[in-house]
Amino acid sequence: xxxxxxxxxxxxxxxxxxxxxxxxxxxxxxxxxxxxxxxxxxxxxxxxxxxxxxxxxxxxxxxxxxxxxxxxxxxxxxxxxxxxxxxxxxxxxxxxxxxxxxxxxxxxxxxxxxxxxxxxxxxxxxxxxxxxxxxxxxxxxxxxxxxxxxxxxxxxxxxxxxxxxxxxxxxxxxxxxxxxxxx
Amino acid sequence: xxxxxxxxxxxxxxxxxxxxxxxxxxxxxxxxxxxxxxxxxxxxxxxxxxxxxxxxxxxxxxxxxxxxxxxxxxxxxxxxxxxxxxxxxxxxxxxxxxxxxxxxxxxxxxxxxxxxxxxxxxxxxxxxxxxxxxxxxxxxxxxxxxxxxxxxxxxxxxxxxxxxxxxxxxxxxxxxxxxxxxxxxxxxxxxxxxxxxxxxxxxxxxxxxxxxxxxxxxxxxxxxxxxxxxxxxxxxxxxxxxxxxxxxxxxxxxxxxxxxxxxxxxxxxxxxxxxxxxxxxxxxxxxxxxxxxxxxxxxxxxxxxxxxxxxxxxxxxxxxxxxxxxxxxxxxxxxxxxxxxxxxxxxxxxxxxxxxxxxxxxxxxxxxxxxxxxxxxxxxxxxxxxxxxxxxxxxxxxxxxxxxxxxxxxxxxxxxxxxxxxxxxxxxxxxxxxxxxxxxxxxxxxxxxxxxxxxxxxxxxxxx
Numbered sequence: 001x002x003x004x005x006x007x008x009x010x011x012x013x014x015x016x017x018x019x020x021x022x023x024x025x026x027x028x029x030x031x032x033x034x035x036x037x038x039x040x041x042x043x044x045x046x047x048x049x050x051x052x053x054x055x056x057x058x059x060x061x062x063x064x065x066x067x068x069x070x071x072x073x074x075x076x077x078x079x080x081x082x083x084x085x086x087x088x089x090x091x092x093x094x095x096x097x098x099x100x101x102x103x104x105x106x107x108x109x110x111x112x113x114x115x116x117x118x119x120x121x122x123x124x125x126x127x128x129x130x131x132x133x134x135x136x137x138x139x140x141x142x143x144x145x146x147x148x149x150x151x152x153x154x155x156x157x158x159x160x161x162x163x164x165x166x167x168x169x170x171x172x173x174x175x176x177x178x179x180x181x182x183x
Numbered sequence: 184x185x186x187x188x189x190x191x192x193x194x195x196x197x198x199x200x201x202x203x204x205x206x207x208x209x210x211x212x213x214x215x216x217x218x219x220x221x222x223x224x225x226x227x228x229x230x231x232x233x234x235x236x237x238x239x240x241x242x243x244x245x246x247x248x249x250x251x252x253x254x255x256x257x258x259x260x261x262x263x264x265x266x267x268x269x270x271x272x273x274x275x276x277x278x279x280x281x282x283x284x285x286x287x288x289x290x291x292x293x294x295x296x297x298x299x300x301x302x303x304x305x306x307x308x309x310x311x312x313x314x315x316x317x318x319x320x321x322x323x324x325x326x327x328x329x330x331x332x333x334x335x336x337x338x339x340x341x342x343x344x345x346x347x348x349x350x351x352x353x354x355x356x357x358x359x360x361x362x363x364x365x366x367x368x369x370x371x372x373x374x375x376x377x378x379x380x381x382x383x384x385x386x387x388x389x390x391x392x393x394x395x396x397x398x399x400x401x402x403x404x405x406x407x408x409x410x411x412x413x414x415x416x417x418x419x420x421x422x423x424x425x426x427x428x429x430x431x432x433x434x435x436x437x438x439x440x441x442x443x444x445x446x447x448x449x450x451x452x453x454x455x456x457x458x459x460x461x462x463x464x465x466x467x468x469x470x471x472x473x474x475x476x477x478x479x480x481x482x483x484x485x486x487x488x489x490x491x492x493x494x495x496x497x498x499x500x501x502x503x504x505x506x507x508x509x510x511x512x513x514x515x516x517x518x519x520x521x522x523x524x525x526x527x528x529x530x531x532x533x534x535x536x537x538x539x540x541x542x543x544x545x546x547x548x549x550x551x552x553x554x555x556x557x558x559x560x561x562x563x564x565x566x567x568x569x570x571x572x573x574x575x576x577x578x579x580x581x582x583x584x585x586x587x588x589x590x591x592x593x594x595x596x597x598x599x600x601x602x603x604x605x606x607x608x609x610x611x612x613x614x615x616x617x618x619x620x621x622x623x624x625x626x627x628x629x630x631x632x633x634x635x636x637x638x639x640x641x642x643x644x645x646x647x
Binding site: 056058059060061098099102129130131132133134136137139164165168169170172173175178179180 | 446448449486501503504505506507508509510511512516518522523525572574575576577578579581589591594595
């Protein structure tokens, strides 16, 4: 009887409880975390936005604006500008207007820093072999398209690099609305 | 009872008058009339010599008093007369006066009643005028003759004048013009034996006489006067032996640079732009103009070299062909650059007030407009109808400080243009139109640009 009493002494009982608690805690922390559920894939919703895109007239003398509907997922200036340039490279839809670059030519990339646009022309644009008027039409339709709603000027790069000229045209300074005003 | 001739209060006045009369009589002063170069004026007789006051003589001469000396300038002469306050001594020949570089004895200046008077005979002697009592005559300015002398490295023209006159010399383009104010003479052409100034022409222009002659390239000229008793000479030396004293900017007038920049356009079979550029350049070079092309068949200048030429140019002509996919446009177009120029100096000078010679550094946009009109007119004369348009941001045109145009000779996508550009007659017509319009423009610009030469400033000293 004394032996049983001695076995279940207060010390032994407390120690046993602590041992059980430690074991339980150990088992708990050793469990792998539960796998989180994968987020459900949701397609970004594309919205239709109207932008004004400039092309050449048939005589390569003046710029003709077309209002085109483009789809963007985010309606921020960068996305709108890029969408407008994609439409520009794709060519006009109205009869009588001329595409400024041959069909299939890649659209330039556009970046925005504050009020300034930076347009990176693909190197294929160096091989277009336009006359001076043609090159001016190319750069001015881009400039007018981008500055239609916002921005101060457009700086042109070719293949990510600063270049001095495109054909005979001076690319050393940014193009402004004034450079491309209607005559 | 008293007998008085005048009231009592008149006595001091009469006494003063009597004293003044006595003084005048004592000074031997008599009022006389003088014909001074055609004008009736008052003079005085002083101890038998005739004197005129400074105010009277100032109509003809520049008279300045410097301490006890009077400096008289006129008709190319300078006289120095000492002032002797002793009237009687001033009228004697014991005074030394300086007539130009000569010191002689003669009557000199004096004060009479506080007014400066100068002796007419001494003045006439020093100025080369003729004088007799009551009559002071200055010879009418006439050109008596033109003589020449041929030298080893310069030629000399000598104009003999009855008296000195003011002149100014100008370099107008390649022509030296010497304008002699108020001079009369026969208008005629003179030929010389000189190698540098083979001929000179004298023409009347209003009240003046103008002598002009062409200045050979690389030559300088100088004009100066030689004043002698009884006449004057204007001497002109010109030739490579005379240092050029004109500002270097004037070379833009006398030796303008024409730059033609033909764009390279492949795929037409022949190099049309270069062909037209060469034809125009050949015609201009034959006429003595300085022409440079930016490209030849096998070589072309780099962008920096091309821009350097554009910046030095007086006329910059870019030749191009219109190219654009899908267009049926055709025809010849002359483009003028609009908007800001890429060169800062061009913008600054065109926007601000023009400093001296500023138009030779940067011409206004009117030059391009004038050249464009001339070019379209010449093209029309050659049977080529050209449209006028504007363009912006062309680098070479933006760097050119003077007249600059882009001439589009036609469009490669247009069948009629391609056919036209294949004919000799069309290319020749465009080359001739280019050359003629540039030559006409530069000649007119040279004629309009009137720059005073350094020697002309010397003429400012002359009073007549």
